[in-house]
Amino acid sequence: MKFLHLLWRNLMRKKVRTTLTIGSIFVAFLLYGTLLAVKTAFGAGVQLVGLDRLLTIHKVSLIQFLPESYMPRIEGIEGVDSVAHATWFGGVYQDPKNFFAQMAVTPERWLEVHPEIQLSDEQKQAWFRNRVGAIVGKVTAERFGWSLGDRVPIQGTIFRPPGGGAWEFVIEGIYEADKGFDGSQMFFHTKYLSETIEFADGQVGWFTFRVADPSRSAAIAEEVDALFANSPAETKTSTEKAFTQGFANQVGNLQAITTGILTVVFFTLLLVAGNTMAQTVRERTAELGVMKTLGFTDVQVMGLVLGESFLIALLGGGAGLALVSWAVNTGDIGGALFPTLYLPTQGVLLGVALLLFMGFAAGAIPAWQALRLSIVDALRRKG
Amino acid sequence: MFGWIEQIVTISWFNLKNLRQRVGSSIATVVGVAGVVLVFIGVLSIATGFRQTLAQTGDPESVIVMRSGSNGELSSVLGLDEARVLAQGPGILEGEAGKLASAELFVVVDVPKRSTGTPANVPLRGISASGFEVRKDFEMLEGRRFEAGKNEIIIGEGAAAEFEGLDVGNSLRWGENTWTVTGIFSTGGTAEDSEIWTDALVLQPAYRRGNSFQSVHLRLASAGAFQELKDTLTTDPRLDVMVERKTEWYASQGSALSGVISFLGILIGGLMGFGAVFGALNTMYTAVSSRAREIATLRALGFGASPVVVSVLLEAVVLALVGGVFGAAIAYVAFDGFRAATLNFQSFSQVTFAFAVTPPLVIGGLLYAALMGVLGGLFPAVRAARLPVATALREL
Numbered sequence: 001m002k003f004l005h006l007l008w009r010n011l012m013r014k015k016v017r018t019t020l021t022i023g024s025i026f027v028a029f030l031l032y033g034t035l036l037a038v039k040t041a042f043g044a045g046v047q048l049v050g051l052d053r054l055l056t057i058h059k060v061s062l063i064q065f066l067p068e069s070y071m072p073r074i075e076g077i078e079g080v081d082s083v084a085h086a087t088w089f090g091g092v093y094q095d096p097k098n099f100f101a102q103m104a105v106t107p108e109r110w111l112e113v114h115p116e117i118q119l120s121d122e123q124k125q126a127w128f129r130n131r132v133g134a135i136v137g138k139v140t141a142e143r144f145g146w147s148l149g150d151r152v153p154i155q156g157t158i159f160r161p162p163g164g165g166a167w168e169f170v171i172e173g174i175y176e177a178d179k180g181f182d183g184s185q186m187f188f189h190t191k192y193l194s195e196t197i198e199f200a201d202g203q204v205g206w207f208t209f210r211v212a213d214p215s216r217s218a219a220i221a222e223e224v225d226a227l228f229a230n231s232p233a234e235t236k237t238s239t240e241k242a243f244t245q246g247f248a249n250q251v252g253n254l255q256a257i258t259t260g261i262l263t264v265v266f267f268t269l270l271l272v273a274g275n276t277m278a279q280t281v282r283e284r285t286a287e288l289g290v291m292k293t294l295g296f297t298d299v300q301v302m303g304l305v306l307g308e309s310f311l312i313a314l315l316g317g318g319a320g321l322a323l324v325s326w327a328v329n330t331g332d333i334g335g336a337l338f339p340t341l342y343l344p345t346q347g348v349l350l351g352v353a354l355l356l357f358m359g360f361a362a363g364a365i366p367a368w369q370a371l372r373l374s375i376v377d378a379l380r381r382k383g
Numbered sequence: 384m385f386g387w388i389e390q391i392v393t394i395s396w397f398n399l400k401n402l403r404q405r406v407g408s409s410i411a412t413v414v415g416v417a418g419v420v421l422v423f424i425g426v427l428s429i430a431t432g433f434r435q436t437l438a439q440t441g442d443p444e445s446v447i448v449m450r451s452g453s454n455g456e457l458s459s460v461l462g463l464d465e466a467r468v469l470a471q472g473p474g475i476l477e478g479e480a481g482k483l484a485s486a487e488l489f490v491v492v493d494v495p496k497r498s499t500g501t502p503a504n505v506p507l508r509g510i511s512a513s514g515f516e517v518r519k520d521f522e523m524l525e526g527r528r529f530e531a532g533k534n535e536i537i538i539g540e541g542a543a544a545e546f547e548g549l550d551v552g553n554s555l556r557w558g559e560n561t562w563t564v565t566g567i568f569s570t571g572g573t574a575e576d577s578e579i580w581t582d583a584l585v586l587q588p589a590y591r592r593g594n595s596f597q598s599v600h601l602r603l604a605s606a607g608a609f610q611e612l613k614d615t616l617t618t619d620p621r622l623d624v625m626v627e628r629k630t631e632w633y634a635s636q637g638s639a640l641s642g643v644i645s646f647l648g649i650l651i652g653g654l655m656g657f658g659a660v661f662g663a664l665n666t667m668y669t670a671v672s673s674r675a676r677e678i679a680t681l682r683a684l685g686f687g688a689s690p691v692v693v694s695v696l697l698e699a700v701v702l703a704l705v706g707g708v709f710g711a712a713i714a715y716v717a718f719d720g721f722r723a724a725t726l727n728f729q730s731f732s733q734v735t736f737a738f739a740v741t742p743p744l745v746i747g748g749l750l751y752a753a754l755m756g757v758l759g760g761l762f763p764a765v766r767a768a769r770l771p772v773a774t775a776l777r778e779l
Binding site (some may be wrong): 001016021023024027028030035038061062092099158160216232234245246250252258264267268271272313381 | 412414418421457493558590648658660664733
């Protein structure tokens with residue numbers, strides 16, 4: 001502990017330089033956190049979604065409908081808890097730029113399968129009762145300034161009501177979403193859709209259901225697909241996690257892109273910080289010699305140099321990571337673009353590991369030099 | 384005036400010759416700026432390539448017609464009668480087999496992506512007989528066209544490269560139908576190179592679409608005929624359609640995604656730039672303080688303060704520009720022409736494209752590098768000029 005003071009005094013000696021070095025490490029970790037959050041947002045919820053929820057889609061493509069009559073058959077399979085279905089509505093509120101997801105669902109079942117949707121009992125009941133009622137995430141409600149009871153017109157792109165014009169929904173509930181669930185979505189009664197649009201009757205987009213024993217997910221998925229094999233609408237069932245990951249992969253090889261960018265960022269800024277550390281030690285050569293003369297051991301001197309490097313990395317990196325998590329957690333910064341912005345714990349831990357590594361890597365060579373430094377050499381060298 | 388410039392040249396030349404003594408920290412600055420420019424150009428080249436691909440789709444004479452209010456071909460529906468009425472519109476070019484108006488179906492099928500091995504939404508388009516002629520730059524690269532009425536498909540060159548199993552001669556099973564690949568085509572680097580094509584009349588029963596279509600692609604006799612066609616079709620009481628120039632339509636399709644990518648590129652490049660400027664500042668401050676005595680000597684000899692400022696600034700800018708050139712060169716070699724595919728949210732299907740490192744991007748990157756140099760050199764330069772000559776000479 002007594003050395004901490006010494007470390008601190010050393011850092012404060014050249015305030016400008018220390019600030020700048022901490023600043024560049026701060027930037028590196030700010031970027032790390034931002035990229036991590038963005039990557040997670042693209043693969044929305046990949047980390048958190050449990051294995052206990054499965055998704056059944058049309059084998060040829062997600063855009064193909066499945067018969068609603070599959071629902072009781074899936075439910076009949078041993079180990080399947082409750083089944084819900086959803087249909088992508090793809091409507092537009094005022095302007096196509098105001099994108100948010102709307103889905104036609106069976107309300108009771110949908111909430112049962114998705115405990116992440118936090119909705120008060122009153123609002124639930126109100127929604128169940130109203131055929132044109134809808135619930136919407138808080139993010140979206142705030143974005144468009146909707147409140148309970150509002151009538152909201154939404155233009156259909158895939159489904160157009162007979163006679164033209166817009167669909168009208170009544171906001172019966174505004175829900176809060178647990179972390180990792182896209183809380184910008186709107187859900188409404190599938191009945192409203194099927195009773196208005198003839199060709200949507202008896203057709204649904206996909207099924208989602210929970211299984212009692214997640215370890216049997218793979219077996220149950222196979223069983224579902226076997227049930228509908230060789231029918232006009234064959235299915236493909238996967239865990240929600242695998243599905244979301246697959247969907248994220250559609251955007252691109254995000255893993256490769258973010259890893260690539262971060263490698264360049266870290267390499268660049270590590271070099272910048274490492275160079276400054278090396279310079280600092282070079283300038284202090286004579287002083288380190290004096291310390292060794294006074295009885296500081298080689299290891300202690302090395303520790304001081306390394307400690308200074310760690311301290312800089314911790315201050316800069318810690319501040320960077322903290323700022324990102326603060327911004328993401330309080331944040332509206334994601335807004336409509338990335339409704340599910342958050343930092344996965346795993347990523348934060350990796351960030352801390354990277355931070356320690358950076359502290360070590362930047363200080364390693366100067367520390368080694370300090371360890372090897374002989375008193376005679378150090379004192380002979382002139383500034 | 385001449386003396387002033389001469390002083391700058393003398394000091395700057397002197398500084399640059401001495402760079403060797405500060406090689407470590409100078410390299411750190413160069414690499415720092417190179418890294419920033421690399422990432423900056425790299426990320427923006429994705430957005431540029433994507434935008435270029437979409438912007439190249441179609442030409443002034445190509446027109447696309449969909450049901451009004453639809454936000455893409457996927458959500459549009461047009462009946463056979465409507466398609467027939469559309470084809471009679473004014474100004475449509477006459478081809479060998481009648482008017483160049485191709486009624487088309489647009490669906491997506493799951494095909495594994497090579498880079499990740501996971502299924503991706505690949506567009507499967509059913510075209511009419513005139514569909515080839517409607518696209519001016521269409522050509523077969525390999526094999527032959529599909530035969531009308533058969534379960535045969537041809538693959539766009541982009542799709543063939545990005546997705547697995549789309550080689551000539553292969554058979555693919557989607558749903559109840561088996562399709563045979565008979566050829567690879569190109570439309571000249573447009574978004575349609577990401578697609579798989581077949582006969583619309585074969586696709587209709589396979590997807591239970593009766594005799595409906597989703598869009599009609601037209602070729603005009605002249606680009607100027609567009610407005611008349613649009614006015615005629617949108618006011619026809621038998622129709623409820625939107626008529627768009629294909630170029631404009633595709634450009635608008637991609638604007639959201641390329642906007643997001645550009646935003647990220649500028650954000651990442653901007654943040655990283657801060658880090659690099661901090662590094663450059665450190666280097667230049669150290670350079671100035673280690674040369675305090677030398678600068679003071681120059682001042683004592685009669686060199687002015689401003690030549691000292693300019694020379695320090697110049698050194699920083701030169702270092703940054705060297706970094707910028709390196710960064711841009713690496714970005715060009717590594718990314719230009721790099722092929723990738725992404726999901727275009729508006730069409731809910733994959734678009735293959737090539738990253739494009741364009742001259743404006745390179746110039747932007749170099750300007751950015753110069754800016755980092757100026758920012759990194761300015762404060763140290765001012766400090767150098769403010770050094771009190773007497774104290775500096777006494778120092779050390």
